[in-house]
Amino acid sequence: MAPGNGSFVTKFILLGLTNQPDLQLPLFFLFLGVYMVAVLGNLGLIILIALTSHLHTPMYFFLFNLSLIDLCYSTVFTPKMLINFLSKNIISYMGCMTQLYFFCFFSISECYVLTSMAYDRYVAICKPLLYNVAMSPKVCSSLMLGSYLMAFSGAMAHTGCMLRLTFCDANTINHYFCDILPLLELSCTSTYVNELEVFIVVGINIIVPSLTIFVSYGLIFTNILHISSTEGRSKAFSTCSSHIIAVSLFFGSGAFMYLKPPSAVSMDEGKISSVFYTSMVPVMNPLIYSLRNKDVKLALRRTLRKSNIV
Template sequence: MEEVNQSTVTEFILDGLTDIPELQLPLFFIFLGIYLVTVVGNLGMIILILFSSQLHTPMYYLLSSLSFIDYCQSTVIIPKMLINFVTERNVIAYSECMAQFYFFCVFAVAECHMLAVMAYDRYVAISNPLLYNVTMSYQVCLWMVAGVYGMGFLSATAYTIFMMRLLFCKSNLIRYYFCDFFPLLKLSCSSTFINEVLVLSLGSFNILVPAMTILSSYIFIIVSILNIHSTGGRRKAFSTCSSHILAVALFYGSTAFMYLQPSSVNYLGQSKLSSVLYTIVVPMLNPMIYSLRNKNVKFALKKLIQKISIHSTRNDFH
């Protein structure tokens, strides 16, 4: 550990994913590729939904909100992480570190609740299709999305306020690739008891409640699928459902492993792999899982490409 002479830390050094020199450049290109796919996939979904009138429904409105969250989540973490692969010392100022921690919490918590809202939306669509437009009206969707972001900002504010009360005077080396909860706690020279109680209580609410909502919704969805008489329709519904469940299990499983345990048993080596899943891999996979296998999205994309090509042809002609 790198010792610091001053009484309080004004900047941190991010240790990154690995300290093996031979892996730095390959990892840089791998994560740069992942980031580009994430940005194109999520921003592409937002633009497609915005400009395709047939996608102006509650389901796609929620999907565009998830894409925005995933884009922001990746942008908060990956660009700074990429610097770590190509520089000798990846320095981050204390204020920048707290800002990164704050916005990471906002979007991580928001994603937990957004996935639950989307599962509830699918449950309503399948169990009460005739009442779907009433139950999931635009006003209801707006309130749900407001609640998702409200929980994100409320939780992040609580986490960050108590994090900023801590003194960091042991070391300025964060053995991690971004300013996360437990890596920061390990550097504190003041009591972290309140912080740990806060993350276990709020974390339990933000992870377990949405996870149970999703589980309940998908149980009802699966029961409804079993009532489908067409074998082909049942197989297709199960295929879509299983890919959604896989994405959700990956996200909630890795977040629960990271945050629903005391810092005394939190191993940063194992946590790095776990956090890469929900901070980097899941935001990249979500547009593919929730959209690319969707007929309406494929049709809207084809139509938008045709519009763009016709428009560009007309411009060339003139």
């Protein structure tokens, strides 16, 4: 018997992204490249922000945490995904539950870090005179602590509910990692409580941050329209555009996957959707925030000069 509560399954087989043999090797190299860009991009931003004193501001404090989350987030499942392209990918029951926990933890963390970044932009543009007080180190640390506490509670709820299910004979997961919905399909006991829990917890962790971000940017855009200078409006829009792109990618793909009834989402559609928030978002975030950010590009050039690289 498996170590889980009442589960007869001791291991799962991950089917992967596709079962077409001709695509396995090309996809392996594609996602290996994507993973390397994600690791180098996020690790580069983490090191750059840590070493550059003029980037020690609230906005870059949140970006530091976002890059750290993305680095860990992509590492939770990409190595297993790459193995699946080359051979049969088997994961133990407890390994699967552990992967599920950390996937939930880092994805929920990202929701709230993106929300904190929206609040930071709101204060910077709408309440500039109060910025140093409203975004003090204590406030920023509290926002990050709250983000991680919400992630911890959400991940515990998802994993705890999954551990109560029984998996009898079926152990083939139609996915490339231990996601919630494909695991629910394998249960030989009722999943009603789990489906309700997923709808509530995911709903809270997508709708609440989304509404907060929407309201923040509504106030920001209202404020920007009152700026008389064309250059000032352009700068304000430019400051916010990177964050809007990152939010749209992450929340859009997540909502498509989890805020539909499980019966309305085929696993093939789910796998394609999940590629966006598991593989593309960790790659896009460092590119978006570095290529569209003058401070980051300037800090990078200075760091490279000091290292005699350029």
